[in-house]
Amino acid sequence: xxxxxxxxxxxxxxxxxxxxxxxxxxxxxxxxxxxxxxxxxxxxxxxxxxxxxxxxxxxxxxxxxxxxxxxxxxxxxxxxxxxxxxxxxxxxxxxxxxxxxxxxxxxxxxxxxxxxxxxxxxxxxxxxxxxxxxxxxxxxxxxxxxxxxxxxxxxxxxxxxxxxxxxxxxxxxxxxxxxxxxxxxxxxxxxxxxxxxxxxxxxxxxxxxxxxxxxxxxxxxxxxxxxxxxxxxxxxxxxxxxxxxxxxxxxxxxxxxxxxxxxxxxxxxxxxxxxxxxxxxxxxxxxxxxxxxxxxxxxxxxxxxxxxxxxxxxxxxxxxxxxxxxxxxxxxxxxxxxxxxxxxxxxxxxxxxxxxxxxxxxxxxxxxxx
Numbered sequence: 001x002x003x004x005x006x007x008x009x010x011x012x013x014x015x016x017x018x019x020x021x022x023x024x025x026x027x028x029x030x031x032x033x034x035x036x037x038x039x040x041x042x043x044x045x046x047x048x049x050x051x052x053x054x055x056x057x058x059x060x061x062x063x064x065x066x067x068x069x070x071x072x073x074x075x076x077x078x079x080x081x082x083x084x085x086x087x088x089x090x091x092x093x094x095x096x097x098x099x100x101x102x103x104x105x106x107x108x109x110x111x112x113x114x115x116x117x118x119x120x121x122x123x124x125x126x127x128x129x130x131x132x133x134x135x136x137x138x139x140x141x142x143x144x145x146x147x148x149x150x151x152x153x154x155x156x157x158x159x160x161x162x163x164x165x166x167x168x169x170x171x172x173x174x175x176x177x178x179x180x181x182x183x184x185x186x187x188x189x190x191x192x193x194x195x196x197x198x199x200x201x202x203x204x205x206x207x208x209x210x211x212x213x214x215x216x217x218x219x220x221x222x223x224x225x226x227x228x229x230x231x232x233x234x235x236x237x238x239x240x241x242x243x244x245x246x247x248x249x250x251x252x253x254x255x256x257x258x259x260x261x262x263x264x265x266x267x268x269x270x271x272x273x274x275x276x277x278x279x280x281x282x283x284x285x286x287x288x289x290x291x292x293x294x295x296x297x298x299x300x301x302x303x304x305x306x307x308x309x310x311x312x313x314x315x316x317x318x319x320x321x322x323x324x325x326x327x328x329x330x331x332x333x334x335x336x337x338x339x340x341x342x343x344x345x346x347x348x349x350x351x352x353x354x355x356x357x358x359x360x361x362x363x364x365x366x367x368x369x370x
Contacts, residue, residue, distance in 0.1 A: 003364055004087040004102075006080060007042040008062045008072055009094040012049045013233065013261070016203060017170075017288050018110045021146060022093050023050060024171045028357020030056040036361065039087070041080055042066075069128070073098060089141075089367050096132040097139065104141035104367050108168075109133065111146075111285030112153045113207065116306075120206045120236065134158050141367045144168040144360070146286040149307035166363055170288045171356030172295055172348065181269035190257050195225025198330075199274040199298075201267060205235035207283040209303070212321060214244040218252040220327035228278075229257045229270055272296045276333045279303065280321060287311050291351045294344030299333045301326070315343035 005026065010019055029036055039058040040047075043066040047059045060083065064075045076098035084090050090105040092098075097107055114121050114129045121129070137143050137158045143165045145151045151165050186192065198221075202208040210230060217228050230241075245256055262270070271277055277293035279302040287308050293300050300316035302308045309318050317340070319329040333340065 001089065001364060002037045002087045003039070004084045004090045005038060005040045006076065006084075006090065006092045006094070006097075007040055007046060008064065008076060008080065009066050010042055010046050011066045012045050016205075017286070018094070020288060021110070021170050021286070022108070023054065024173060024353040025168060025356040025360045026054055026057065027173065028171050028353035028355065029360045030054070030357065031354050032358045033361050036364075041083070076101075089364050091364075092136070092140075095129075095136070097136040101139070103139075105139075106142050106144060106363060106367055107136050107140035108144045109137065109150065109154055111150055111283070112157055113283050113285070115153075115157055116283055117207055140164070142166060142363055144363050146170055147307040148310060150285045166359070166366070168359040168363060169351055169356055170286045170291060171351055171353035172288070172291050173353045174295065176264065177268050177292065177295055179265040179268060180272055181263070181265045183269060183273040186266065186269050186273065190229065190259060192227045192229070192257065193225055195223070195227060196275040197270070197273060198226070198228045198276055198278050199231065199270050200228070200278050200280075201231045201271065201289045202279075202281070203232040203235040204230075204238040204241050206237040206240075207281060208235070208237070209280040209282050209321070210237065210241045211244040212280045212326075213278060214241070214248055214252070214256065216323065216326055217256055218248045220323055221330065224251070224255075227255055227257060229259055229274075231259045231262050231267055231270060233261050268296060271298050274298050275337075276301045276330065279308070280326070281305060281308070282321070284308055284311075290316060291348055295348045297341050297344070299337055299340040300344070301329045301333050313343075313347050315340060315347035 041060045041062055044061045047061045063079055064071050066072055081100055084102045090102045093108045095109045097105055114126055118126055137160050151167055154160055154165050155162050204210055245253055271293050276299045282305050284306050290300050290311055294315055302312055302316055302318055303321050304318050312318055317329045317332050319325040
């Protein structure tokens with residue numbers, strides 16, 4: 001089977017968890033089916049970053065950098081269309097497919113957050129998504145999604161037949177978690193002291209809910225030696241987060257560290273040393289950091305929003321977005337630490353990149369028999 005994958009929108013480091021999701025499932029697909037003939041069409045920056053990591057993939061650099069939406073759409077409709085003839089399946093990985101598009105095609109929808117929280121999107125972006133996603137889904141031979149929550153949303157919101165929407169879960173690659181910066185180095189460099197550390201790995205997008213954690217640090221998480229570390233790039237709520245920290249008491253500000261984007265080794269080291277990974281997001285299509293924390297042997301405290309309870313299973317403490325609930329949640333995480341770590345190691349066995357890749361290969365096969 002010859003498969004073309006459209007990642008012309010995927011700018012490394014700037015599109016959130018969808019980048020890792022697709023890279024890991026493609027790696028897993030090649031692991032599960034080494035004979036799979038995969039060609040990825042992507043911006044030059046993506047090709048440069050992943051040529052070695054996806055050694056079994058044939059890469060074609062797009063004539064656009066992916067930063068300008070209408071330029072990219074024009075290239076998809078002309079340059080990409082001309083180069084995807086003869087493939088058995090074309091996968092469009094960004095939730096939309098161009099007109100025209102080669103058929104049959106598989107569409108990957110990461111979430112429908114723009115419908116649940118339209119206030120987090122500009123009017124222009126909402127109009128674009130509303131114009132493109134429903135029609136793309138209806139024309140697709142099959143739609144893949146990262147979780148059962150998103151599957152239910154797509155079926156309900158876009159009126160797509162249930163048999164045409166399948167879950168391809170996130171996967172993690174154990175070898176990517178091996179390199180970890182030493183705890184002593186991280187504590188010294190980031191000024192974390194000798195006390196307990198909580199870590200929240202997420203860009204400052206509005207739905208990630210950083211301000212809620214700032215409020216907790218100013219109230220119920222008041223231990224003088226407790227540190228909260230934010231890691232991740234700047235999003236639309238970046239100024240709001242800065243303002244919340246600036247408005248907090250001085251003793252609170254001193255206990256919150258904004259590390260920004262860090263290396264994979266630093267991220268792994270911070271999560272591995274933490275008392276808990278805290279994840280108060282209001283909306284997730286999957287929530288991959290939960291699985292990474294479990295693999296690193298770190299307990300998880302997360303919200304009960306969208307898919308997170310299903311992803312967490314019995315391997316995390318799940319709490320409503322309420323101050324008292326999160327105060328009790330941190331106490332429970334510490335009390336049950338050993339049990340949660342053991343449950344997390346069992347939980348991640350269902351979320352390897354190979355299993356993700358196997359589910360993707362099965363989706364390709366479903367299109368092939370239709």
